[in-house]
Amino acid sequence: MSKMQLLASVTVLLVAYCVQAKVYFREDFLDGDEWRSRWVDSKHKSDYGKWKLTAGDFYGDAEKDKGLQTSQDARFYASSARFEPFSNEGKSLVIQFTVKHEQKIDCGGGYVKVFPADLDQTAMHGDSSYYIMFGPDICGYSTKKVHVIFSYKGQNHLIKKEIKCMDDELSHLYTLILNPDQTYEVKIDNKMVESGSLEEDWDFLPPKKIKDPEAKKPEDWDDRAKIDDPDDTKPEDWDKPENIPDPDAKKPDDWDEDMDGEWEPPMIPNPEYKGDWKPKQMDNPNYKGTWVHPEIDNPDYSPDLTIYKFDNIGVIGLDLWQVKSGTIFDNFLITDDVKEAEDIGNETWGVTKEPERKMKQEQDDLKRKEEEEKNKEQDTHTEEDEDEDEGEEDNEDEEDDDEEEEEDDAKPKDEL
Numbered sequence: 001m002s003k004m005q006l007l008a009s010v011t012v013l014l015v016a017y018c019v020q021a022k023v024y025f026r027e028d029f030l031d032g033d034e035w036r037s038r039w040v041d042s043k044h045k046s047d048y049g050k051w052k053l054t055a056g057d058f059y060g061d062a063e064k065d066k067g068l069q070t071s072q073d074a075r076f077y078a079s080s081a082r083f084e085p086f087s088n089e090g091k092s093l094v095i096q097f098t099v100k101h102e103q104k105i106d107c108g109g110g111y112v113k114v115f116p117a118d119l120d121q122t123a124m125h126g127d128s129s130y131y132i133m134f135g136p137d138i139c140g141y142s143t144k145k146v147h148v149i150f151s152y153k154g155q156n157h158l159i160k161k162e163i164k165c166m167d168d169e170l171s172h173l174y175t176l177i178l179n180p181d182q183t184y185e186v187k188i189d190n191k192m193v194e195s196g197s198l199e200e201d202w203d204f205l206p207p208k209k210i211k212d213p214e215a216k217k218p219e220d221w222d223d224r225a226k227i228d229d230p231d232d233t234k235p236e237d238w239d240k241p242e243n244i245p246d247p248d249a250k251k252p253d254d255w256d257e258d259m260d261g262e263w264e265p266p267m268i269p270n271p272e273y274k275g276d277w278k279p280k281q282m283d284n285p286n287y288k289g290t291w292v293h294p295e296i297d298n299p300d301y302s303p304d305l306t307i308y309k310f311d312n313i314g315v316i317g318l319d320l321w322q323v324k325s326g327t328i329f330d331n332f333l334i335t336d337d338v339k340e341a342e343d344i345g346n347e348t349w350g351v352t353k354e355p356e357r358k359m360k361q362e363q364d365d366l367k368r369k370e371e372e373e374k375n376k377e378q379d380t381h382t383e384e385d386e387d388e389d390e391g392e393e394d395n396e397d398e399e400d401d402d403e404e405e406e407e408d409d410a411k412p413k414d415e416l
Contacts (some may be wrong), residue, residue: 106323108137148163217291259403
């Protein structure tokens with residue numbers, strides 16, 4: 001092999017190595033209780049809720065679908081896992097996991113937080129500084145959204161768009177993609193539900209343009225599209241009272257003016273009442289359109305091409321509150337490759353979603369059938385009880401008749 005061929009081969013290998021997908025963190029809970037050696041519970045509060053490893057009441061695969069489940073109602077939960085720190089500078093960052101609210105959650109979080117590597121895991125709590133918060137949040141009928149919150153220069157910034165989350169009881173795959181060109185994507189079940197640019201959809205930076213503080217609308221600027229017709233006048237017979245005395249009403253015969261006062265007929269709506277008169281509208285000949293405040297470049301604006309970048313990513317955590325427990329978290333993934341994340345999502349959630357749905361449907365059908373049989377049985381008992389009551393009443397009537405006949409037989413004939 002010539003030197004040129006060797007150099008070309010080495011170059012190809014280097015390129016292939018550089019573009020190879022990097023998985024920074026993956027957790028599928030496939031090794032039983034070993035997850036406890038990787039996840040650290042916070043000690044910040046003494047009454048955090050306990051996690052348990054389970055596939056839940058319904059699943060697609062009894063082993064593959066095992067995940068961390070909240071197990072106590074009305075509790076805060078706080079646990080995290082560490083991985084080798086990295087920076088996402090110059091590459092995509094993908095955060096992915098599955099959530100199953102099999103308890104039909106009423107109020108609680110289903111999101112994850114990504115922290116700097118210097119987080120004290122045993123002291124993690126709701127106010128601990130994080131880089132990213134992502135995932136579903138449900139509370140009642142009004143809050144059913146996907147949080148996408150980024151930390152920028154020490155402040156947390158919420159997305160300005162409303163992203164609706166899934167609110168059923170099945171497992172769903174949530175994916176956040178953050179790109180070095182400052183764009184993002186949110187996917188649910190491997191389908192894009194929202195996308196855009198960081199600068200436009202968050203308030204990280206001041207606006208590029210602001211209204212010119214020196215500009216003012218001219219005093220003679222007429223922005224009325226329509227005006228009153230000066231030639232239109234109110235008809236002379238327009239003004240009529242809104243209510244009039246009822247002409248068909250008559251004073252009652254028993255009306256006593258000394259006791260009841262002077263009788264007045266009740267008021268009724270006046271059929272001739274036309275309301276307040278307003279002149280007809282006409283096009284304004286002096287109309288200049290809507291005045292637009294001119295804008296100028298904002299002197300406080302400065303572009304930042306590194307909003308997307310986090311230099312010391314090293315911990316993923318579950319820090320949330322739930323009223324009704326039962327949510328299962330599984331298939332955590334942090335990588336720099338969008339295609340790799342999609343493939344892993346299809347290999348995990350994608351394989352078990354249909355069997356899970358089928359098992360859930362079978363359970364629902366069985367439960368519904370049992371309810372129907374129970375109701376039918378209750379109806380039967382009710383009918384039997386009613387028949388017994390009617391029979392007892394008939395027997396009582398017959399006994400009363402027999403007693404009356406016996407009394408008649410016992411009486412002398414002259415008393416009959």
